[in-house]
Amino acid sequence: MSRAPAAGDEFMMRDTTSHPAAFAPAYKTSVLRSPRNALISLQQSLSEVTAPVFRAEELGPRDNDLIMNAAKDGMPVGERIIVHGFVRDQYERPVANALVEVWQANASGRYRHKKDQYIGALDPNFGGCGRMLTDENGYYAYRTIRPGPYPWRNRVNDWRPAHIHYAISGDGWVQRLITQMYFEGDPLIASCPILRIVPSEEQIRGLIAMQDTSAFVPLDSRAYRFDIVLRGRRATLFENLVQGEAQ
DSSP states (O other), rough: OOOOOOOOEEEEOOOOOGGSSOOOSEEEHHHHHSSSSSHHHHOOOHHHHOOOOOOOOGGGGTTTTTTTTTOOOOSSOOEEEEEEEEEEEEEEEEEEEEEEEEOOOOTTSSOSTTOOOOOOOOTTTTOOEEEEEEOSSSSSEEEEEEEEEEEEESSSTTEEEEEEEEEEESSSSGEEEEEEEEEETTTTGGOTTGGGGGGGGHHHHTEEEOGGGGGGGTBBBEEEEEOOOOEEEOOOSSOOOOEEEOO
């Protein structure tokens, strides 16, 4: 089932200046994965302005609780945290019923993946992934364990800051966003080769979750606020084409 767009609906064009360069030699794996030719902009069609509709009953009751959703013989090890925020478009309109998926390393900096061979310990009670839907105000929240940093083979002694991966599915496929969230005060942020290719300090700050003392759970969990901005729908008096129909 997909969302039905209004006649003539389109999203704003992608602002390429706000995205890191695809080819960034300091981030070595980008060298083989980046396109060599300029991208081509296409007219938006139903394939871009529609997206699947997700229902709450399709999600499990613990999908947004990474502390409990993979626990077997005990509780996962590490600092318990709450992450919450709003998903809005660039016009500050809430994106309701968006699917927010997250995945991360455990407290020792190791992913639950067969190809992760870091010496950090695996946690048998932590799966490291979850999902949730935003409410009518675009709000989302989940519980998890604060992930640890880990080394990676970019250069001899590069370390990734603690981070959580996000995949967001909004009202249209052009709103699909894959990103990462970092933590306020992490000294590894300044030296991360991935973050150093982000165009501006302002954009880097947008990737950093700030501690939110108002959402702390006493004697239990600290909390972080992380808001997400997706592309907005274009609704103007100008000519607007979708699938060959004019407004």
